[in-house]
Amino acid sequence: MKDRYVLAxxxxxxxxxxxxxxxxxxxxxxxTDLSVVAEDQYAGVSSQGLLDKMKNxxxxxxxxxxxxxxxxxxxxxxxxxxxxxxxxxxxxxLGSDSEIVLYCNSGPWSRQAxxxxxxxxxxxxxxxxNGIVGWKWEVNGEVVASPQxxxx
Numbered sequence: 409m410k411d412r413y414v415l416a417x418x419x420x421x422x423x424x425x426x427x428x429x430x431x432x433x434x435x436x437x438x439x440t441d442l443s444v445v446a447e448d449q450y451a452g453v454s455s456q457g458l459l460d461k462m463k464n465x466x467x468x469x470x471x472x473x474x475x476x477x478x479x480x481x482x483x484x485x486x487x488x489x490x491x492x493x494x495x496x497x498x499x500x501x502l503g504s505d506s507e508i509v510l511y512c513n514s515g516p517w518s519r520q521a522x523x524x525x526x527x528x529x530x531x532x533x534x535x536x537x538n539g540i541v542g543w544k545w546e547v548n549g550e551v552v553a554s555p556q557x558x559x560x
Contacts, residue, residue: 452537453509455546461509462486468507473517474540482551484511484543492517495524504530511536511543 453461461468470487472479479489490498492512502508508530510518518535525533536543543549 451534453534454537455543455549458484458509458536458543459547459549466507468509469502470509470511470536471502471521472540473510473512473521478513480553482540482553484540485550485552487511492521495521499525499528499530502530504528505532507532507534509534509536511539514539514541 458470470484472483472487472489473492473495474483474489475491476489479487479491483489488501490501502525508525510521510525510533512518515535515538518539522533522535538546540549540551544551
């Protein structure tokens with residue numbers, strides 16, 4: 409009888425660990441991948457591709473579409489913050505001839521901004537596949553925090 413109680417306790421602990429791990433994985437796993445971007449007919453750039461562009465000194469504009477508090481907590485160095493809710497009024501600051509890389513947490517807002525900017529005549533658009541979550545997860549990409557009151 410004692411063995412059954414021990415076995416039941418071990419089973420509950422194991423199930424608890426599995427549930428916690430699944431929740432953590434679902435929360436951290438990016439929702440977009442290259443095949444989804446291709447299927448949706450969006451031009452994408454992988455985290456490694458973005459890292460290479462940065463190392464090569466390529467000329468492009470990076471736009472972080474997350475809320476200002478998320479941007480201040482940590483963003484990719486050099487990114488402009490134009491929250492998705494401000495894209496309609498803030499897009500005019502972007503050059504329509506510039507290559508633009510859009511990112512959010514994991515992809516949905518980037519696709520929304522991509523469609524909007526395409527409709528406004530922007531042609532050199534890319535989405536950071538898997539967003540900043542993928543950036544940190546896939547290439548251990550650096551993020552920087554903004555001091556209070558700073559634009560970057």
